[in-house]
Amino acid sequence: MGVEKKLTDQKREDIIVAATEEFKTHGFRATSMDQIATTAQVSKRTVYNHFENKVVLFQAITRELFDKATQVSEHPYDPNVPVKEQLRAIAEQEMAMLTSEDFLALARVITSESLSSPELTKVNFDEFQESGIGVVKWIGQAAKDGKLRISDPVYAGRQFLSLIEGAAFWPQLFSYKPIPTEAEQREIIDSSIDMFLKTYST
């Protein structure tokens, strides 16, 4: 005992797992509560006992995915560590997030619904955007320290992230390209840093 969950907790878990899968593959509208109940091997009524309605269930799931998938990305600038090394640490963290199954799942669920019902996904979406802020701050500090020649840290940060996302995120999100291997990820990171520093390094 202690390990086995109570039945009700297990059922709740089953519902979440099933709903995540359904929402991930079909989106919000195209997923029915009956389907979720069937997949979870739970009666429809039980679904409603745990989650008030479909929207609540959906938001609970995107919230869970969001918390699992996104990290607070603070990157304090350290004048005693080489710029290249710090940039690599930032890139690796970003890469880890972009290539996690959870993050991709979240992105799929959210993008599929953001057009037809923006309010449904608005909260997550806004929080999403902030993920890039850490890099921008770091770039600003590195520039102030004289290590980078940068006039617009926000734009430069976007460029750096674009290089990574363009290779390791957008293709995976839409055309179901496989997530890059460790080796490929390293190459992407190296080439992005290389390009970035060839332009901005002092």
Added chain:
Amino acid sequence: MGVEKKLTDQKREDIIVAATEEFKTHGFRATSMDQIATTAQVSKRTVYNHFENKVVLFQAITRELFDKATQVSEHPYDPNVPVKEQLRAIAEQEMAMLTSEDFLALARVITSESLSSPELTKVNFDEFQESGIGVVKWIGQAAKDGKLRISDPVYAGRQFLSLIEGAAFWPQLFSYKPIPTEAEQREIIDSSIDMFLKTYST
């Protein structure tokens, strides 16, 4: 006479205009045939007289948008023109496409539906992907001519497009950021070329 269309052609046009608007703002599933008929000020039966069913109508519209929005982008390499100049021409053409309202509309419609019903948008999507091929060919030829130091033209092409898309496409697609002004577009193109050539120029 000659200018006014026959009634039936006018009705068809009205339906297409209305359906385009509805699909653009609500997506495929969330748009009803009744709504389209109402907006077009046409009886529902007339919609069905012109288009067999909802899927056919949807595909006719995405096809039309696709043809309006995408250009065949062939970029033959010319050894007598400076690399930078040629690269700018490529970037400008790409930028023109990415920032056109038609292209953005198409991208929104397709992305919102590609997840929940891939087969519905598959054709357009595949054609989409090919837009980058022209750049890749050009890069390969420029490299062969000794003007660029590039081992992987496909990857380098992706990098170049990523820089442009990351500033002028993805933000507009998802967060309804305004389309960059002419001046901003020029800056994006300049900085992308600059970064690209700082890395790959011989």
Added chain:
DNA sequence: CGTAAACTACACTGAGCAGTTTACTTTTAT
């Protein structure tokens, strides 16, 4: 002018689905 084609309003079928109700069974906690 007269007829065929196209359009209209509107009722209707059948399906899907969110959410509820009911009557009953199983699990859990005291």
Added chain:
DNA sequence: ATAAAAGTAAACTGCTCAGTGTAGTTTACG
């Protein structure tokens, strides 16, 4: 052991929507 809490199956309400059928009107055209 037993009563409350949680689960089950299945029928049901009420709504939306794709697509059809019909009977009557308007438009195009020889």
